[in-house]
Amino acid sequence: MKQLIVITGASSGIGAAMAQAFSAKGHPLLLLARRVEPMEALQLENTICTSVDVTDATAMKAAIAAAEEKFGPVGGLINNAGVMLLGAADVQDPAEWSQMLNVNVMGVLNGIHAVLAGMKARKTGTIINISSVAGRKTFPNHAAYCATKFAVHALTENIREEVAMDDVRMITIAPGAVETPLLSHTTNDEIKSGYEDWKEFMGGIIEPKSIADAAIFAFEQPQNVCVREIVLATTRQQ
Ligand code: NDP
Numbered sequence: 001m002k003q004l005i006v007i008t009g010a011s012s013g014i015g016a017a018m019a020q021a022f023s024a025k026g027h028p029l030l031l032l033a034r035r036v037e038p039m040e041a042l043q044l045e046n047t048i049c050t051s052v053d054v055t056d057a058t059a060m061k062a063a064i065a066a067a068e069e070k071f072g073p074v075g076g077l078i079n080n081a082g083v084m085l086l087g088a089a090d091v092q093d094p095a096e097w098s099q100m101l102n103v104n105v106m107g108v109l110n111g112i113h114a115v116l117a118g119m120k121a122r123k124t125g126t127i128i129n130i131s132s133v134a135g136r137k138t139f140p141n142h143a144a145y146c147a148t149k150f151a152v153h154a155l156t157e158n159i160r161e162e163v164a165m166d167d168v169r170m171i172t173i174a175p176g177a178v179e180t181p182l183l184s185h186t187t188n189d190e191i192k193s194g195y196e197d198w199k200e201f202m203g204g205i206i207e208p209k210s211i212a213d214a215a216i217f218a219f220e221q222p223q224n225v226c227v228r229e230i231v232l233a234t235t236r237q238q
Helices: 013-024 057-071 094-122 143-166 181-185 189-201 208-219
Strands: 004-008 029-033 047-051 074-079 125-130 168-175 229-232
Touching (some): 004 057, 057 074, 125 143, 125 208
Parallel strands (some): 074 125, 168 229
Protein backbone atom coordinates (compact mmCIF):
# COMPACT_ATOMS: atom_id res chain seq x y z
CA MET A 1 0.00 0.00 0.00
CA LYS A 2 1.16 3.55 -0.69
CA GLN A 3 2.22 5.94 2.08
CA LEU A 4 -0.24 7.53 4.49
CA ILE A 5 -0.98 11.19 3.71
CA VAL A 6 -2.39 13.51 6.38
CA ILE A 7 -4.37 16.52 5.12
CA THR A 8 -5.66 19.27 7.40
CA GLY A 9 -8.62 21.43 6.44
CA ALA A 10 -9.98 18.68 4.20
CA SER A 11 -13.64 19.54 4.85
CA SER A 12 -13.69 22.26 2.18
CA GLY A 13 -12.02 23.94 -0.79
CA ILE A 14 -8.37 23.18 -1.44
CA GLY A 15 -8.08 20.50 1.26
CA ALA A 16 -11.00 18.52 -0.16
CA ALA A 17 -9.44 18.72 -3.64
CA MET A 18 -6.12 17.53 -2.19
CA ALA A 19 -7.90 14.58 -0.56
CA GLN A 20 -9.50 13.57 -3.85
CA ALA A 21 -6.22 13.92 -5.75
CA PHE A 22 -4.09 11.89 -3.29
CA SER A 23 -6.79 9.25 -2.92
CA ALA A 24 -6.94 8.89 -6.71
CA LYS A 25 -3.21 8.14 -6.57
CA GLY A 26 -3.93 5.23 -4.19
CA HIS A 27 -2.79 6.77 -0.89
CA PRO A 28 -4.53 5.98 2.39
CA LEU A 29 -5.54 9.24 4.02
CA LEU A 30 -6.11 10.84 7.37
CA LEU A 31 -8.36 13.87 6.91
CA LEU A 32 -8.55 16.44 9.71
CA ALA A 33 -10.88 19.41 10.22
CA ARG A 34 -13.43 20.43 12.81
CA ARG A 35 -16.37 19.27 10.62
CA VAL A 36 -16.34 15.53 9.88
CA GLU A 37 -19.46 15.25 7.69
CA PRO A 38 -18.07 17.05 4.60
CA MET A 39 -14.92 14.90 4.77
CA GLU A 40 -16.96 11.69 5.01
CA ALA A 41 -19.15 12.92 2.14
CA LEU A 42 -16.09 12.69 -0.15
CA GLN A 43 -16.48 8.89 0.22
CA LEU A 44 -12.81 8.11 -0.28
CA GLU A 45 -11.38 4.60 0.18
CA ASN A 46 -8.87 3.81 2.93
CA THR A 47 -9.59 7.14 4.58
CA ILE A 48 -10.01 8.07 8.22
CA CYS A 49 -11.84 11.33 8.92
CA THR A 50 -11.32 12.82 12.38
CA SER A 51 -12.64 15.99 13.94
CA VAL A 52 -9.58 17.88 15.12
CA ASP A 53 -9.00 21.56 15.75
CA VAL A 54 -5.45 22.14 14.49
CA THR A 55 -4.78 24.51 17.38
CA ASP A 56 -5.06 21.46 19.68
CA ALA A 57 -1.59 19.87 19.41
CA THR A 58 -2.50 16.89 21.61
CA ALA A 59 -5.58 16.00 19.56
CA MET A 60 -3.62 16.26 16.33
CA LYS A 61 -0.87 13.96 17.60
CA ALA A 62 -3.41 11.41 18.83
CA ALA A 63 -5.29 11.38 15.50
CA ILE A 64 -2.06 10.88 13.53
CA ALA A 65 -0.87 8.11 15.87
CA ALA A 66 -4.20 6.28 15.46
CA ALA A 67 -4.00 6.51 11.66
CA GLU A 68 -0.39 5.24 11.70
CA GLU A 69 -1.56 2.19 13.69
CA LYS A 70 -3.83 1.33 10.78
CA PHE A 71 -1.90 2.48 7.71
CA GLY A 72 1.76 2.63 8.80
CA PRO A 73 4.02 5.67 9.14
CA VAL A 74 2.94 8.98 7.68
CA GLY A 75 4.72 9.71 4.41
CA GLY A 76 3.23 13.12 3.76
CA LEU A 77 1.60 15.89 5.75
CA ILE A 78 -0.27 18.71 4.05
CA ASN A 79 -0.81 21.60 6.45
CA ASN A 80 -3.67 23.27 4.62
CA ALA A 81 -6.19 24.35 7.29
CA GLY A 82 -6.46 28.13 7.39
CA VAL A 83 -8.69 31.11 7.91
CA MET A 84 -8.68 34.52 6.22
CA LEU A 85 -10.43 37.30 8.10
CA LEU A 86 -9.80 40.56 6.29
CA GLY A 87 -10.06 43.92 8.03
CA ALA A 88 -8.49 47.35 8.41
CA ALA A 89 -5.81 47.28 11.10
CA ASP A 90 -7.36 50.09 13.15
CA VAL A 91 -10.83 48.58 13.38
CA GLN A 92 -10.46 44.81 13.11
CA ASP A 93 -11.29 42.84 16.24
CA PRO A 94 -7.97 41.51 17.62
CA ALA A 95 -9.77 38.23 18.35
CA GLU A 96 -9.73 37.69 14.57
CA TRP A 97 -5.95 38.25 14.55
CA SER A 98 -5.56 35.64 17.31
CA GLN A 99 -7.67 33.14 15.42
CA MET A 100 -5.59 33.56 12.26
CA LEU A 101 -2.29 33.36 14.13
CA ASN A 102 -3.45 30.27 16.02
CA VAL A 103 -4.84 28.36 13.03
CA ASN A 104 -2.53 29.52 10.22
CA VAL A 105 0.75 29.48 12.18
CA MET A 106 0.37 27.40 15.36
CA GLY A 107 -1.77 24.87 13.48
CA VAL A 108 1.02 24.38 10.94
CA LEU A 109 3.67 24.07 13.66
CA ASN A 110 1.48 21.59 15.56
CA GLY A 111 1.21 19.42 12.46
CA ILE A 112 4.97 19.54 11.90
CA HIS A 113 5.63 18.70 15.54
CA ALA A 114 3.39 15.64 15.30
CA VAL A 115 5.28 14.05 12.38
CA LEU A 116 8.79 15.48 12.07
CA ALA A 117 10.64 13.33 14.62
CA GLY A 118 9.31 10.16 12.97
CA MET A 119 10.22 11.37 9.48
CA LYS A 120 13.75 12.28 10.63
CA ALA A 121 14.19 8.87 12.26
CA ARG A 122 12.98 7.08 9.11
CA LYS A 123 15.05 9.42 6.89
CA THR A 124 12.11 10.09 4.62
CA GLY A 125 8.97 12.19 4.53
CA THR A 126 7.37 15.24 2.95
CA ILE A 127 5.64 18.20 4.55
CA ILE A 128 3.71 20.59 2.32
CA ASN A 129 2.60 23.84 3.92
CA ILE A 130 -0.08 25.89 2.17
CA SER A 131 0.82 29.54 2.26
CA SER A 132 -0.45 32.16 -0.19
CA VAL A 133 0.64 34.86 -2.62
CA ALA A 134 -0.24 36.89 0.51
CA GLY A 135 2.83 35.24 2.03
CA ARG A 136 4.99 36.87 -0.62
CA LYS A 137 3.44 40.32 -1.02
CA THR A 138 1.01 42.48 0.94
CA PHE A 139 -2.51 43.68 0.13
CA PRO A 140 -4.76 46.29 1.81
CA ASN A 141 -6.81 44.89 4.73
CA HIS A 142 -4.64 41.75 4.88
CA ALA A 143 -2.16 42.75 7.63
CA ALA A 144 -2.67 39.88 10.04
CA TYR A 145 -3.44 37.34 7.31
CA CYS A 146 -0.28 38.34 5.41
CA ALA A 147 1.68 38.12 8.66
CA THR A 148 0.55 34.51 9.11
CA LYS A 149 1.37 33.54 5.54
CA PHE A 150 4.78 35.26 5.54
CA ALA A 151 5.37 33.19 8.70
CA VAL A 152 4.46 29.97 6.87
CA HIS A 153 7.10 30.74 4.22
CA ALA A 154 9.67 31.53 6.90
CA LEU A 155 9.11 28.49 9.10
CA THR A 156 9.00 26.12 6.12
CA GLU A 157 12.30 27.40 4.75
CA ASN A 158 13.86 27.42 8.22
CA ILE A 159 12.88 23.82 8.97
CA ARG A 160 13.88 22.75 5.44
CA GLU A 161 17.43 23.81 6.25
CA GLU A 162 17.26 21.97 9.61
CA VAL A 163 16.10 18.64 8.16
CA ALA A 164 17.69 18.61 4.69
CA MET A 165 20.39 16.17 5.80
CA ASP A 166 17.67 13.88 7.19
CA ASP A 167 16.16 13.61 3.68
CA VAL A 168 12.89 15.17 4.80
CA ARG A 169 11.35 17.53 2.23
CA MET A 170 9.77 20.83 3.29
CA ILE A 171 7.64 22.43 0.58
CA THR A 172 5.64 25.66 0.39
CA ILE A 173 2.72 26.00 -2.01
CA ALA A 174 1.52 29.57 -2.34
CA PRO A 175 -1.73 29.95 -4.27
CA GLY A 176 -3.22 33.17 -5.57
CA ALA A 177 -6.98 33.61 -5.31
CA VAL A 178 -8.78 30.24 -5.49
CA GLU A 179 -12.54 29.62 -5.75
CA THR A 180 -13.42 28.35 -2.23
CA PRO A 181 -15.52 29.52 0.77
CA LEU A 182 -12.38 31.10 2.34
CA LEU A 183 -13.56 34.72 1.87
CA SER A 184 -16.99 34.00 3.34
CA HIS A 185 -15.66 34.12 6.92
CA THR A 186 -14.58 37.77 6.61
CA THR A 187 -17.05 39.82 8.61
CA ASN A 188 -16.69 43.17 6.77
CA ASP A 189 -19.19 43.22 3.87
CA GLU A 190 -17.56 46.14 2.06
CA ILE A 191 -14.19 44.36 1.96
CA LYS A 192 -15.91 41.16 0.84
CA SER A 193 -17.68 42.82 -2.08
CA GLY A 194 -14.47 44.62 -3.10
CA TYR A 195 -12.77 41.21 -3.24
CA GLU A 196 -15.57 39.83 -5.40
CA ASP A 197 -15.14 42.80 -7.81
CA TRP A 198 -11.41 42.08 -7.94
CA LYS A 199 -12.09 38.44 -8.88
CA GLU A 200 -14.40 39.61 -11.67
CA PHE A 201 -11.81 42.14 -12.85
CA MET A 202 -9.31 39.30 -13.24
CA GLY A 203 -11.83 37.27 -15.27
CA GLY A 204 -12.13 34.52 -12.67
CA ILE A 205 -9.79 32.72 -10.32
CA ILE A 206 -8.24 29.29 -10.15
CA GLU A 207 -9.96 26.07 -9.12
CA PRO A 208 -8.85 24.06 -6.07
CA LYS A 209 -7.87 21.16 -8.34
CA SER A 210 -4.98 23.21 -9.76
CA ILE A 211 -3.49 23.52 -6.26
CA ALA A 212 -3.98 19.79 -5.66
CA ASP A 213 -2.25 19.03 -8.97
CA ALA A 214 0.71 21.19 -7.86
CA ALA A 215 0.92 19.23 -4.61
CA ILE A 216 0.89 15.92 -6.48
CA PHE A 217 3.64 17.20 -8.80
CA ALA A 218 5.85 18.16 -5.85
CA PHE A 219 5.11 15.00 -3.85
CA GLU A 220 5.77 12.63 -6.75
CA GLN A 221 9.30 13.87 -7.40
CA PRO A 222 11.97 11.40 -6.26
CA GLN A 223 12.66 11.77 -2.52
CA ASN A 224 16.06 13.34 -3.28
CA VAL A 225 14.37 16.16 -5.22
CA CYS A 226 12.67 18.87 -3.20
CA VAL A 227 10.43 21.34 -5.00
CA ARG A 228 10.94 24.04 -2.38
CA GLU A 229 8.22 26.44 -3.40
CA ILE A 230 5.39 26.71 -5.90
CA VAL A 231 3.60 30.01 -6.40
CA LEU A 232 0.58 29.76 -8.71
CA ALA A 233 -2.14 32.25 -9.51
CA THR A 234 -4.23 33.32 -12.45
CA THR A 235 -2.19 34.95 -15.15
CA ARG A 236 -3.94 38.26 -14.48
CA GLN A 237 -3.39 38.37 -10.71
CA GLN A 238 -0.90 40.98 -9.48
P1 NDP B 1 -11.87 26.94 2.98
O1 NDP B 1 -12.51 27.94 3.86
O2 NDP B 1 -12.64 26.33 1.87
O3 NDP B 1 -11.23 25.76 3.87
C1 NDP B 1 -10.56 26.01 5.06
C2 NDP B 1 -10.35 24.69 5.76
O4 NDP B 1 -9.64 24.93 6.99
C3 NDP B 1 -11.66 24.01 6.13
O5 NDP B 1 -11.56 22.63 5.84
C4 NDP B 1 -11.77 24.24 7.62
O6 NDP B 1 -12.43 23.14 8.23
C5 NDP B 1 -10.31 24.24 8.03
N1 NDP B 1 -10.11 24.89 9.32
C6 NDP B 1 -10.32 26.18 9.65
N2 NDP B 1 -10.06 26.38 10.96
C7 NDP B 1 -9.67 25.17 11.45
C8 NDP B 1 -9.28 24.72 12.74
N3 NDP B 1 -9.23 25.54 13.80
N4 NDP B 1 -8.95 23.41 12.89
C9 NDP B 1 -9.01 22.57 11.83
N5 NDP B 1 -9.37 22.94 10.60
C10 NDP B 1 -9.71 24.23 10.41
O7 NDP B 1 -10.58 27.68 2.39
P2 NDP B 1 -9.47 27.23 1.31
O8 NDP B 1 -9.65 25.86 0.86
O9 NDP B 1 -9.41 28.32 0.33
O10 NDP B 1 -8.16 27.38 2.24
C11 NDP B 1 -7.23 26.34 2.43
C12 NDP B 1 -5.87 26.98 2.62
O11 NDP B 1 -5.48 27.66 1.42
C13 NDP B 1 -5.82 28.02 3.74
O12 NDP B 1 -4.60 27.88 4.46
C14 NDP B 1 -5.82 29.34 2.97
O13 NDP B 1 -5.21 30.38 3.70
C15 NDP B 1 -5.02 28.94 1.74
N6 NDP B 1 -5.20 29.81 0.58
C16 NDP B 1 -6.43 29.98 0.01
C17 NDP B 1 -6.58 30.84 -1.05
C18 NDP B 1 -7.91 31.13 -1.65
O14 NDP B 1 -8.03 32.09 -2.41
N7 NDP B 1 -8.93 30.32 -1.40
C19 NDP B 1 -5.44 31.56 -1.64
C20 NDP B 1 -4.19 31.27 -0.97
C21 NDP B 1 -4.09 30.44 0.09
P3 NDP B 1 -13.49 23.22 9.44
O15 NDP B 1 -14.20 24.54 9.33
O16 NDP B 1 -14.36 22.04 9.22
O17 NDP B 1 -12.66 23.10 10.67
